[in-house]
Amino acid sequence: MSNAKQAKQRAAELRTQINHHNHRYYVLNDPEIPDVEYDRLLRELEQIEAQYPDLITNDSPTQRVGAAPLAAFASVRHALPMLSLSNAFSSEELQAFDRRACEKLGVEKIRYSAEPKLDGLAISLLYEDGLLVRGATRGDGNTGEDVSQNVRTIASVPLRLLGENYPRRLEIRGEVILSRRGFEDLNRRQRELNAKTFANPRNAAAGSLRQLDSRVTAARPLELYCYGVGIVEGIELPPSHSEILEQVRAWGLRVSPEVRVVEGWQGCLDYYEDMLSRREQLPYEVDGVVYKVDRNDQQQQLGFVSRAPRWALAHKFPAQEEVTRVLAIDIQVGRTGAVTPVARLQPVSVGGVTVTNATLHNQDEIDRKDIRIGDTVIVRRAGDVIPEVVSVVLSERPDGAEKFKMPDKCPVCASHIVRLDGEVVARCSGGLYCAAQRREAIKHFASRRAMDIEGLGDKLVEQMDERGFIHDLSDLYHLDKQQIASLERMGEKSAQNLLDGFDKSKETTLPRFIFALGIRMVGEATAHSLATYFGTLEAIAAADKEALQAVPDVGPIVAESVYRFFREQHNRDVIARLRQAGVHWPRVRPSPKPIDHPLSGKKIVLTGTLESMTRDQAKARLQALGAKVSGSVSVKTDYIVAGEDAGSKLEKARQLGVATLDEQAFLRLLDA
Ligand code: 5U1
Numbered sequence: 235m236s237n238a239k240q241a242k243q244r245a246a247e248l249r250t251q252i253n254h255h256n257h258r259y260y261v262l263n264d265p266e267i268p269d270v271e272y273d274r275l276l277r278e279l280e281q282i283e284a285q286y287p288d289l290i291t292n293d294s295p296t297q298r299v300g301a302a303p304l305a306a307f308a309s310v311r312h313a314l315p316m317l318s319l320s321n322a323f324s325s326e327e328l329q330a331f332d333r334r335a336c337e338k339l340g341v342e343k344i345r346y347s348a349e350p351k352l353d354g355l356a357i358s359l360l361y362e363d364g365l366l367v368r369g370a371t372r373g374d375g376n377t378g379e380d381v382s383q384n385v386r387t388i389a390s391v392p393l394r395l396l397g398e399n400y401p402r403r404l405e406i407r408g409e410v411i412l413s414r415r416g417f418e419d420l421n422r423r424q425r426e427l428n429a430k431t432f433a434n435p436r437n438a439a440a441g442s443l444r445q446l447d448s449r450v451t452a453a454r455p456l457e458l459y460c461y462g463v464g465i466v467e468g469i470e471l472p473p474s475h476s477e478i479l480e481q482v483r484a485w486g487l488r489v490s491p492e493v494r495v496v497e498g499w500q501g502c503l504d505y506y507e508d509m510l511s512r513r514e515q516l517p518y519e520v521d522g523v524v525y526k527v528d529r530n531d532q533q534q535q536l537g538f539v540s541r542a543p544r545w546a547l548a549h550k551f552p553a554q555e556e557v558t559r560v561l562a563i564d565i566q567v568g569r570t571g572a573v574t575p576v577a578r579l580q581p582v583s584v585g586g587v588t589v590t591n592a593t594l595h596n597q598d599e600i601d602r603k604d605i606r607i608g609d610t611v612i613v614r615r616a617g618d619v620i621p622e623v624v625s626v627v628l629s630e631r632p633d634g635a636e637k638f639k640m641p642d643k644c645p646v647c648a649s650h651i652v653r654l655d656g657e658v659v660a661r662c663s664g665g666l667y668c669a670a671q672r673r674e675a676i677k678h679f680a681s682r683r684a685m686d687i688e689g690l691g692d693k694l695v696e697q698m699d700e701r702g703f704i705h706d707l708s709d710l711y712h713l714d715k716q717q718i719a720s721l722e723r724m725g726e727k728s729a730q731n732l733l734d735g736f737d738k739s740k741e742t743t744l745p746r747f748i749f750a751l752g753i754r755m756v757g758e759a760t761a762h763s764l765a766t767y768f769g770t771l772e773a774i775a776a777a778d779k780e781a782l783q784a785v786p787d788v789g790p791i792v793a794e795s796v797y798r799f800f801r802e803q804h805n806r807d808v809i810a811r812l813r814q815a816g817v818h819w820p821r822v823r824p825s826p827k828p829i830d831h832p833l834s835g836k837k838i839v840l841t842g843t844l845e846s847m848t849r850d851q852a853k854a855r856l857q858a859l860g861a862k863v864s865g866s867v868s869v870k871t872d873y874i875v876a877g878e879d880a881g882s883k884l885e886k887a888r889q890l891g892v893a894t895l896d897e898q899a900f901l902r903l904l905d906a
Contacts, residue, residue: 241282245289248279252295253394260390260457261488293365293394298387300449307379307446310370314464316356316407317375318541319524319548325503328525331547332499338544339532347476348505349493351522351548352459354411354439359385359458360465361404364395371444375541384443385410387452396486405464406487412439413518416455418619425658428598433624434555434614435519460487461524474528492516495528506549513551519616522550551585555614555624558582560607563594563638567646567670571661571754575600575640577611577623584615592621596658597640606635646670649805652798654754654791665752667706667804673699675752679707683758684750685742685817688735689728697721706804708811711736740816744771745857747819751809753799755792762857763787764796769824771809775800786835786860832906834860839867841884842877844897855904867892875900 252275259265259272276295283290290297322328335344356372369385371378385391388410395404412420417435420442424431432438442454460482463471471478476495483489496505502525509523527533527545536544562578575594582589592613594600605611605623610630615621640660642651649664662668665675676695680687687710698704703717713736718729742750748771749761756764767785768774774782774796782793799805838861840849847855852875853863867874867886874880874887875895887894895903 238286241286242289245279245282245286245294248275248282249291249294251275252279253293253392256295256389257392257396257486261392261486295393297393298389298452300387300447300452301383303447303449304383305446307381307444310358310368310373310378310380312358312370312372312376312378312464314405315375315541316358316372316378316464317538317543319351319546320539320542321522322547322549325499325506328502328506328547328549329499332502335527335536335544338536343498344532345528346496346498346502346525347474347479347493347528348496348502348523348525349461349490350509350516350520351524351550352409352411352490353434353436353519353521354409354459355436355443357381357385357408357410357443357458358464359391359406359408361395361400361406363402364400366391366393379444381443383448384445384451387448388456388458390458390488392486394486397484399469400485401466402468404466404485406460406482407462407464408458408460408487410439410443410456410458411435411518412442412455413457414616414619415517416457420454425595425599428658430602431599434616457518458488460489471530473530475526475530475533476528478530496525502549510551519554520551521554522548524548554585554616555612556582556584556589557610557627558589558613560605560609560611560623563600563605563607565641565645567644567662567668569671569674571663571665571668571671573640573644573651573660573662575638577605579611579613582613584613584621587615589613589615589621592623594623596660598658600638600640604637606631606638608632608635644668644670647804649802650798654794654798656791661754663798663802664804665754665799666808667802669705672704672706675707676704676710678752679710679750680739681750684746685739686746687739689732690735694721694724694732706808706811708808708815711740711812711815711817737816740818742817742819743854744819744822747771747817748774751799751805753796755795759857759862760785760787760792763860765822766825766858769822773824775806775809831859833873833903835862836872837862837864837870839864839871839874839883839887839892840877841874842880844875844877844900846897846901852900859904 255265255267255272280296283294283296322331332344336342358370358378359366360368366386368380369382370380373379386393412435414435417438420438421431432441439456442451442456445451463478463482472481476493479489479493492509494505496502506523509520513520525547527536533543533545538544559580560577561580564576564578566574566576568574577592577594579590579592594605603623603626605626610627612624612627613621614624640651643649644651644662644664647662647664647668649662649668651660652663653660662671665671673695677692679685680690680695698721703713704710715729715733718724718732719726744765745762748756748764749758763785764774768777779793779797782788782796783790833856838856840852840863844852856863864871867883867890869890871887871892873893873895874884876884877897884894
């Protein structure tokens with residue numbers, strides 16, 4: 235067989251395999267192969283198609299990445315109008331609907347197909363000879379927009395139907411949605427990019443699908459759930475809605491796993507109650523349930539009223555958005571110093587839960603939504619997500635309401651609030667002093683790689699803080715034995731052991747001490763670089779941003795963080811008190827020039843037991859040479875130092891082709 239022929243055959247095989255695995259992964263949530271294997275198949279197909287572009291077909295899974303932007307969407311006239319649904323807001327309305335339907339059909343009881351009503355954007359997908367040829371929005375029900383390029387990027391939309399017995403022409407109808415997780419991820423990314431966030435998953439789904447640039451759509455985690463069919467040509471459909479949905483599933487499309495067949499209005503109501511009770515656990519937002527008379531012949535008998543079928547009803551859940559007023563905007567300081575504005579609201583019941591607060595995230599978000607104290611706002615509470623202010627009702631704004639500006643001092647400790655370049659979160663800079671950050675600061679300070687205070691575990695820190703023993707870090711070294719012995723599960727002896735631990739920790743090293751201060755963005759390696767570059771804490775504290783940036787590995791953001799930390803008088807006071815309490819370290823000879831050693835700048839992983847030194851000693855020597863010591867192996871690792879009994883890390887390093895050093899080779903290189 236010629237090469238081109240072989241490539242054609244292999245491309246067809248790969249397409250079938252990948253489409254099959256796509257279905258397993260995105261539609262059934264039940265993958266058969268690991269992600270790496272899937273990626274390998276896709277890469278192989280991409281390579282073949284790059285070599286033989288003629289082999290690219292419309293249903294190729296490589297064609298989901300989006301295409302060049304459109305100037306506008308073309309209009310699509312729906313051959314069968316996309317109808318809307320009548321709504322019910324109470325069980326009485328449901329019973330009335332059922333009674334009318336029973337009377338018209340002349341039956342005692344009706345069998346319904348019940349399903350969740352997803353909150354997204356209605357879509358029509360047209361398949362011809364099994365191939366996706368068009369995707370269109372509902373629009374006004376008669377005319378929608380051609381969003382074919384965008385629809386193709388949705389992983390759960392099959393580009394080709396599965397099986398053999400599909401109709402010549404088939405129109406599938408469903409809802410394009412964003413899951414809760416997808417919505418939160420998208421809004422988080424938008425915030426990080428300082429871009430507009432979406433008010434709710436529905437708006438986010440609509441905004442993502444109606445993009446003229448389908449590459450934007452491709453980057454949004456849209457999903458499709460199908461709930462019915464439109465035009466069908468060439469085969470006879472099964473005689474009921476529930477069986478049609480089964481058939482739709484068999485063609486490879488995703489149908490909600492929550493579809494149930496129920497009997498009479500009572501069966502509908504039981505279904506409603508069940509879904510309502512599980513509403514918050516579902517992976518996507520549901521704004522109600524839909525009941526459809528299951529038998530096709532009965533549907534036909536019932537017909538339509540204006541634009542809605544008489545055989546279907548949407549039974550709505552309580553709303554997740556309500557209107558209330560912003561009474562105040564408070565500032566919360568988290569355990570890591572993150573400063574978050576929070577709206578205090580006139581209490582309002584949203585979906586059965588009283589909401590009194592809503593997060594405002596940060597100053598940018600407040601500015602974008604222009605939220606002011608006294609404003610009437612729409613709040614939204616969905617799932618276990620913290621309530622949010624969606625928008626302001628501007629027409630209700632009281633006279634004189636002023637723009638809100640975040641304070642520049644921490645409301646807990648009065649230290650400066652700092653926002654580093656590129657970060658959306660503002661933070662209190664009084665890390666050593668601020669009561670809101672105290673527990674985490676002490677836990678970090680005491681940890682093994684920092685001051686290594688033996689016996690001071692997290693539980694003890696929490697007790698000490700609760701009892702008010704510690705106001706800032708330096709108080710640790712002034713605790714007396716009686717105080718310690720009064721804590722839970724502490725006696726005379728363990729109190730003495732802890733005091734010994736405090737004493738022992740006073741003898742430390744400059745890198746450890748700098749690391750222990752918990753300066754944002756300063757990990758062990760940076761602490762080490764700062765110490766070896768400047769030699770003294772005074773020099774680091776006095777350095778301006780430019781001087782700090784001269785340190786290897788210190789860029790503008792880290793320099794800003796270190797600079798701001800030492801500009802905060804509260805932090806300097808705590809450091810002075812720690813030194814007065816006896817914390818000290820040996821002199822460090824400053825080496826402002828970059829170290830010229832074969833290991834400097836290299837990324838190294840230590841594994842197994844070395845005979846000649848402990849892991850910490852090896853690490854210290856490497857760091858002194860300007861090497862970076864990491865806990866995990868990756869393609870970026872330069873060397874793995876393997877002592878006795880090295881295990882899985884060594885295995886992984888070998889798989890990745892990372893150079894291995896045994897102890898002898900390591901020692902030789904250290905001395906090089
Ligand atoms: N789940 C579901 N949503 N939804 C919307 N089913 C469903 N059916 C619809 C609509 C507009 O319409 C048909 C009953 C015509």
